[in-house]
Amino acid sequence: MDLDAGGKRILVRDMKNPGDKIGNNVWCDLPDEALAIIGAMPRLSDRIFPYSTDAISAAFTRACHLLAIEDLRFHDLQYPS
Secondary structure (H helix, E strand, C coil): CCECCCCCEEEECCCCECCECCCCCEEEECCHHHHHHHHHCCCCCCCCCCCCHHHHHHHHHHHHHHCCCCCCCHHHHCCCC
């Protein structure tokens, strides 16, 4: 399960790290607002967001097409470091 037993942290699998290529699973604390959203979601799987990267990419592409948004990639939305 991606939420710890205490229900206050989430496991981020394979977090990007320039120094390490694999095995970068990191536990991150969540604010109460995020925990409330997770608690309100239907539990369909052991994972909080049971979607593959391909499914997310395809949904984003469909949404951009539907909204007539050109030249925007999912990667463009990442938070600048």
